[in-house]
Amino acid sequence: MRSDDPRLSPIELDGQRLLLPSGPGWETLRRDGRLDGLPLGAGRRLETYLAIADRSPELRVALGRPAGEGEARQPWILCHLAPCAAGWRRVRVRSQTCFGCGWVGVTGTARDYAIYEGSPDPLAALAAGEALPTLPCPDCGAALPEPPIWAQTVRQPTP
Numbered sequence: 243m244r245s246d247d248p249r250l251s252p253i254e255l256d257g258q259r260l261l262l263p264s265g266p267g268w269e270t271l272r273r274d275g276r277l278d279g280l281p282l283g284a285g286r287r288l289e290t291y292l293a294i295a296d297r298s299p300e301l302r303v304a305l306g307r308p309a310g311e312g313e314a315r316q317p318w319i320l321c322h323l324a325p326c327a328a329g330w331r332r333v334r335v336r337s338q339t340c341f342g343c344g345w346v347g348v349t350g351t352a353r354d355y356a357i358y359e360g361s362p363d364p365l366a367a368l369a370a371g372e373a374l375p376t377l378p379c380p381d382c383g384a385a386l387p388e389p390p391i392w393a394q395t396v397r398q399p400t401p
């Protein structure tokens with residue numbers, strides 16, 4: 243598949259062009275394993291990223307190019323995007339438990355330098371991510387151990 247395929251919606255985020263494949267787009271990408279002749283992430287990273295997104299309907303996997311010269315033959319960069327008030331944002335996904343009530347969920351933080359790989363100014367992108375409003379526990383309102391910008395409930399607290 244080529245990166246100008248209409249099944250890959252381009253978006254601009256943190257000064258970087260990212261491709262947001264549709265469901266049929268991913269079917270073809272998974273079968274081909276390449277885009278513009280280049281691998282999708284290193285090793286088994288793609289399957290890990292897609293497996294996480296498959297469990298959270300709101301999460302998407304996007305593809306970006308590394309920044310800088312000499313990176314032209316490097317694999318595509320993978321990132322998770324979550325919908326926020328400000329639109330799609332890059333997140334690092336993890337599961338969290340609320341110490342206040344026992345709520346268990348999948349959350350996304352924007353406060354991780356690594357997720358801005360490929361952005362022309364990752365430090366500025368990180369600063370913008372750190373300035374985003376964070377969410378408390380959706381059940382009891384307590385602060386979660388790692389303040390997320392996106393959260394999805396996996397298990398409500400048992401009364």
Ligand SMILES: [Zn+2]
Nearest residue numbers: 340343379382
């Ligand atoms: Zn709670």
